[in-house]
Amino acid sequence: xxxxxxxxxxxxxxxxxxxxxxxxxxxxxxxxxxxxxxxxxxxxxxxxxxxxxxxxxxxxxxxxxxxxxxxxxxxxxxxxxxxxxxxxxxxxxxxxxxxxxxxxxxxxxxxxxxxxxxxxxxxxxxxxxxxxxxxxxxxxxxxxxxxxxxxxxxxxxxxxxxxxxxxxxxxxxxxxxxxxxxxxxxxxxxxxxxxxxxxxxxxxxxxxxxxxxxxxxxxxxxxxxxxxxxxxxxxxxxxxxxxxxxxxxxxxxxxxxxxxxxxxxxxxxxxxxxxxxxxxxxxxxxxxxxxxx
Amino acid sequence: xxxxxxxxxxxxxxxxxxxxxxxxxxxxxxxxxxxxxxxxxxxxxxxxxxxxxxxxxxxxxxxxxxxxxxxxxxxxxxxxxxxxxxxxxxxxxxxxxxxxxxxxxxxxxxxxxxxxxxxxxxxxxxxxxxxxxxxxxxxxxxxxxxxxxxxxxxxxxxxxxxxxxxxxxxxxxxxxxxxxxxxxxxxxxxxxxxxxxxxxxxxxxxxxxxxxxxxxxxxxxxxxxxxxxxxxxxxxxxxxxxxxxxxxxxxxxxxxxxxxxxxxxxxxxxxxxxxxxxxxxxxxxxxxxxxxxxxxxxxxxxxxxxxxxxxxxxxxxxxxxxxxxxxxxxxxxxxxxxxxxxxxxxxxxxxxxxxxxxxxxxxxxxxxxxxxxxxxxxxxxxxxxxxxxxxxxxxxxxxxxxxxxxxxxxxxxxxxxxxxxxxxxxxxxxxxxxxxxxx
Numbered sequence: 095x096x097x098x099x100x101x102x103x104x105x106x107x108x109x110x111x112x113x114x115x116x117x118x119x120x121x122x123x124x125x126x127x128x129x130x131x132x133x134x135x136x137x138x139x140x141x142x143x144x145x146x147x148x149x150x151x152x153x154x155x156x157x158x159x160x161x162x163x164x165x166x167x168x169x170x171x172x173x174x175x176x177x178x179x180x181x182x183x184x185x186x187x188x189x190x191x192x193x194x195x196x197x198x199x200x201x202x203x204x205x206x207x208x209x210x211x212x213x214x215x216x217x218x219x220x221x222x223x224x225x226x227x228x229x230x231x232x233x234x235x236x237x238x239x240x241x242x243x244x245x246x247x248x249x250x251x252x253x254x255x256x257x258x259x260x261x262x263x264x265x266x267x268x269x270x271x272x273x274x275x276x277x278x279x280x281x282x283x284x285x286x287x288x289x290x291x292x293x294x295x296x297x298x299x300x301x302x303x304x305x306x307x308x309x310x311x312x313x314x315x316x317x318x319x320x321x322x323x324x325x326x327x328x329x330x331x332x333x334x335x336x337x338x339x340x341x342x343x344x345x346x347x348x349x350x351x352x353x354x355x356x357x358x359x360x361x362x363x364x365x366x367x368x369x370x371x372x373x374x375x376x377x378x379x380x381x382x383x384x385x386x387x
Numbered sequence: 388x389x390x391x392x393x394x395x396x397x398x399x400x401x402x403x404x405x406x407x408x409x410x411x412x413x414x415x416x417x418x419x420x421x422x423x424x425x426x427x428x429x430x431x432x433x434x435x436x437x438x439x440x441x442x443x444x445x446x447x448x449x450x451x452x453x454x455x456x457x458x459x460x461x462x463x464x465x466x467x468x469x470x471x472x473x474x475x476x477x478x479x480x481x482x483x484x485x486x487x488x489x490x491x492x493x494x495x496x497x498x499x500x501x502x503x504x505x506x507x508x509x510x511x512x513x514x515x516x517x518x519x520x521x522x523x524x525x526x527x528x529x530x531x532x533x534x535x536x537x538x539x540x541x542x543x544x545x546x547x548x549x550x551x552x553x554x555x556x557x558x559x560x561x562x563x564x565x566x567x568x569x570x571x572x573x574x575x576x577x578x579x580x581x582x583x584x585x586x587x588x589x590x591x592x593x594x595x596x597x598x599x600x601x602x603x604x605x606x607x608x609x610x611x612x613x614x615x616x617x618x619x620x621x622x623x624x625x626x627x628x629x630x631x632x633x634x635x636x637x638x639x640x641x642x643x644x645x646x647x648x649x650x651x652x653x654x655x656x657x658x659x660x661x662x663x664x665x666x667x668x669x670x671x672x673x674x675x676x677x678x679x680x681x682x683x684x685x686x687x688x689x690x691x692x693x694x695x696x697x698x699x700x701x702x703x704x705x706x707x708x709x710x711x712x713x714x715x716x717x718x719x720x721x722x723x724x725x726x727x728x729x730x731x732x733x734x735x736x737x738x739x740x741x742x743x744x745x746x747x748x749x750x751x752x753x754x755x756x757x758x759x760x761x762x763x764x765x766x767x768x769x770x771x772x773x774x775x776x777x778x779x780x781x782x783x784x785x786x787x788x789x790x791x792x793x794x795x796x797x798x799x800x801x802x803x804x805x806x807x808x809x810x811x812x813x814x815x816x817x818x819x820x821x822x823x824x825x826x
Binding site for chain 2: 150175234239247326327332339342343
């Protein structure tokens, strides 16, 4: 259905006349888009509906009911018992460092592999990809012992180092194939003008692939933000927790204080929404970058 | 140009933060030295647990921390964590530089037993001898504190100290019983007659869940009501082979199947979680709910529209239940001596009474110290079980995977996939495939 609808909708858009009514295909697309948005917003709505219920209200009503009265117990308990600002800072610090470091390393690696065309580059890329392919459960114990020996447990740098390596492995893979197709002529022209290799990287390659680098950085940030297992292993003190770990702390052995958990989840989505609002242009620009040359 | 500046700025930031991080991690273990007798000022004890701030244990242990700091002059670095977190990381964490000096940990063969067997938690025999904890713990409660060299509980050395107990009993809706003119059931015949009356009036009488622990515990309770202590020892401690077609288990399986067909248990139970079943009771939809003392505080606070009561399961001397989670001292603890002192304070009458007063089940409290009627009702019921030496642990303890196995068989029994005989032989397969490896 959509496959048929898409080209005709694109066609319509060109000579769109404001008075002309929407075609059936457009209507179908519109309905599908609304449905998609509803499905995506639904969990957020559930959070909003239930975060403001008192525990008794929550127990006595269905999750889809409106709260009987606005109740801030969940939010208050979450705010008072958990050090959310600190966890937020930890998450931002870790994810931000990983995003920056991993992109820098990816660019340097892929410069060697993609532009420098070192010997055995296919195998090199494959080796890099291994870092992504190895299940994290396998890394759990050896890395734990390594950081224990280095005295880095409960230190954000244990997580930053680990994920800089893992994310830059993916970045190297992606950028290497991108730089493999980088027009030689531009580089040759630069060399004729007397640019050193580093100058070529800094002043020519990086500006050209900047949209891709921005997207990569945003993705690294989000992926690292959502990481759970390895941070769980490495960060064991209350003041080193990240946001996902903090939320996990609210789960009890046999029972969970559901309203507090919901309130905490709601609060923890706010920074993510802000982050998205700031970077949404980068994201959409980066996704379409390279589509048209 | 703009980009260059950004990149440079980022690198400077990274460098600065690296230095900051290094300097903060350098000076953390200055407290390792041995202390002079009695004076521990300047020392730090790192305590870890996963009880909520407002839970009975959280309240009591906060008091214990105050007393400890007063008595020893040391300070406590309290780290709270989550049950699941510690479960997945303890075997590494307790053997690392990040290890707490004393920690709460999950009791049982698969958890504390395993850690004891691989030597990640310390043997506490000497501390037990010094502080006399063994005299404070009743039989049945102390089973979960002892583990042998294979990590099987009930014998061997002490590795943990339980602070509280827990057990499983019947919650009932007093208003619904009154409405149909019933008394609190004191025998199985009463209970079945009551349930029949509710079914006749279109009410499902018993809330339970086969997706999680409640139905497995009900099944075990039914088996226990026909068994004696030797049955428990055989089932839990592998003393003799369990007869899966014997009177205890066949009674349990057949009764469940019978109750499902009579409508005492809704066939929806196979898809319900413990939370769903508990909510049915809290909402006043069902008159009976068979589950544990861990629900009690929640029932007191969340049930507003009717009166509820608690009673032990009718006609049984054995009851599912055990000591609660235990204090353990990790092998990498820097302060084992202070850890033992701290544990001793949590066992003191004052802290134990506070634990009971706050809705928990103290293991070493003087009942005279407890004044709240709600707390007295629960502790009274628990004492009744202990007086008949009734604590019989939980059905899923014998094997590491029996929790899931039992739930899936219970689900099969409820939705008619298994006959009682099928269910028994399924359970037997699961149980024996593990137990044959330890015997």
